[in-house]
Amino acid sequence: MKKKEIVAFQGERGAFSELAAVQLLGPRIDLLPCERFEQMFRALQDGAADAAVVPIENTLHGSVHENYDHLLNFDLKIVAETSVRIVHNLIVPPGTKFADVRRVYSHPVALNQCLRFFAAHPRLVKTTHYDTAGSVKMMMSERPEGAAAIASSLAAANYGGEILKASIEDDRKNFTRFFLLRRPDFVTPKIKGNAKISMVFTTKNSPGSLFRALAALALRDISLAKIESRPMRGRPWEYLFYLDFLGHVDDKNVQNALAHLAEVSDLLRVLGCYPAAKIDL
Amino acid sequence: MKKKEIVAFQGERGAFSELAAVQLLGPRIDLLPCERFEQMFRALQDGAADAAVVPIENTLHGSVHENYDHLLNFDLKIVAETSVRIVHNLIVPPGTKFADVRRVYSHPVALNQCLRFFAAHPRLVKTTHYDTAGSVKMMMSERPEGAAAIASSLAAANYGGEILKASIEDDRKNFTRFFLLRRPDFVTPKIKGNAKISMVFTTKNSPGSLFRALAALALRDISLAKIESRPMRGRPWEYLFYLDFLGHVDDKNVQNALAHLAEVSDLLRVLGCYPAAKIDL
Structure with missing residues (x-):
């Protein structure tokens, strides 16, 4: 029998993150509860865990910027996504x-x-x-x-x-989207169906710079799934952009788009390519 | 002496929203604490309050989608912005x-x-x-x-x-941005210096639709200050976009941009035009 994988998540046993872990990897896993988000990134990086389950955005509360920061600071990759309905x-x-x-x-x-x-x-x-x-x-x-x-x-x-x-929450449309993270050397299984790419980039600080950056995708008929700007600290009017789009990093079309985007951005980082889940968010 | 204005905010007396209210309107105000966000929108709409102070995004926790929803559901307008550093x-x-x-x-x-x-x-x-x-x-x-x-x-x-x-918080770069709301008949004082516009729009569901929408601004050298997509519930791959850009609704350039944007969007709503604050976020 295969050894169970150790999955890091933030919270106590029974947290919504544990539900996400079971959705992503099935019930046969060992769980490593972490008090803070950063600890689970570190546990995965250092080998104390084989995977980490990370909340990234919520229908009511928006993107978890802290976890985007950790995705930039640690060298890990997104290999799957899922969404969990918050049922109280x-x-x-x-x-x-x-x-x-x-x-x-x-x-x-x-x-x-x-x-x-x-x-x-x-x-x-x-x-x-x-x-x-x-x-x-x-x-x-x-x-x-x-x-x-x-x-x-x-x-x-x-x-x-x-x-x-059961289900005493006021709003039944409260969903949290989670990423499954692995170390960079993890061999991702071949993606069947639609793939999605998550990335972060910055542009030069001038009117129309985002427009020029999005041309890299639009001119190749690539569909955006998420865009969000985030002001860069200490640099007024400079922004980080979070972008999700449909496509596979092995597609020639996507590779051209990423090369084009790299021309007009200062920083560009692909955070992962994974199966596009039918997520509610 | 002028009658004090009644300002609705969410939380108890002494909440960070009260700090924002004082930054926006000075200390000579009467405060109306509300338990939930929706109650302060309603208090303003119904005339129980003269203004409302609404948290809209936080450095660590992202946009407060619930308040964007209320901005769409109530007929109120943004007349000012400010940011408050969260000091514990x-x-x-x-x-x-x-x-x-x-x-x-x-x-x-x-x-x-x-x-x-x-x-x-x-x-x-x-x-x-x-x-x-x-x-x-x-x-x-x-x-x-x-x-x-x-x-x-x-x-x-x-x-x-x-x-x-004093100041025992881990992260000194934790800021919340607030809007000051008024009823639509409130006469906004003339804006000195840079003006900012906040709006919401949707686009048709096709690759490149956001790119075409942003052309309306980029081709007129208008600077974006915020963009964020939000999936529309029950309509896969359709999005609402939150947009902030620099400009005044009275500028011919801005009016042309808004008319152009209206051509390529299904829904377009200007939430307010207000002085661009030097905000940390």
Whole structure:
């Protein structure tokens, strides 16, 4: 039997990142929870992990710039993408009746995404915790009286909690997109179907510079999937651009486009080429 | 004496949004704290407030898509922008010694932005609270033993707390950009210096469509200050674009550019024209 791979992710066991890891690699993995994003990049780079699962953007909260920074600072590559719907569940110790719940623990962002539920049940006291999955872990080990927690179904399963009310989030269209990262020497399997490329580039600081850069793609009928500018610190009016487009790095058309783009940009870095997932975001 | 204006913002008194409000309008304002973003848009629209101060993007966390959605759904206009550096301070009841502090309350995002401080003082227990300013309010009213809070200097001033250690955040380059909103009938003072325009548009779904749209600006030497794509829900491969560029809506050049852009987009909405601030972001 093949040895299980070690997958680094940020958060406690049962975090939404763990759901993404299972979507990307199946359930037969060993998980390495990290407190901070940078730690999981380092764990992968240093060989403590075989892969890392990184949240990169969320429907409500935008791009995770910190992780784009780490993608530029570490020499790793994106080999897959997926998206996870953020479903919040009310979780209790098994056998607890809803009438006995008084206090609901979770991360404030999760509590704030369930305001309709709290409005319908004004007796419930919102109590903040440092982590969604961590609130289930604490509830199951410390058993405070009348406690429930809000977290993913995986957190309930991991810590032996029971889902009393499923999907209590206000907005069902809340998705987070994740990248699967590997070290640069990882041999990527051949991509079947559409491929997508993620890259970062900067342009010279002048009107029309982005327009000229996008010509490299548009003149070759390449479809953009994402574009985002980010001001460069300490350099007013200079920008970093995040770009995703459809195509494979082995396509002649794409290679020409990248060569053309390199002519008009100061910095250009391909972060990865991977199967384009049917993602909701 | 002129009646004070009522300014809606999200959060408790002393939130970073209140700092932005003071930067934008000076200290002689009446503040209307709102629990959720939508409530402050509604308060302004319905006349309960005269202005609203809205966070729109953050250096580390990206654009606040929810507020772009509200900008599209409500008929309000942007009349100014500013940026606030997110400075976290350790705040205590006056007279407290640092040696007596055991427990530090704040929003988990703020606690996570001060990890170096906690690493240097391992005796301190991080304790989550729903709000940064709210943690100062609670500490000053309930006075838990050995308690401190992490929040803005304004929160310390508002609730009578004392700043024991200033600027304990890990990253000094953490800025949030805010918009000042008014109702559409508000008469904007004449803009001196550079003006900036914020808009949203969609394009037809085909390769090169963004390139053709940007031609409307590039061919007229108009400088982009921000571009961001956002997938449209339920419409794969169709995007909304957020765009900021330098120029005044009264300029003939800008009017031509907007007319040209309208030709190649399905939806186009100018969200406001305002003085371009020297913002750090």
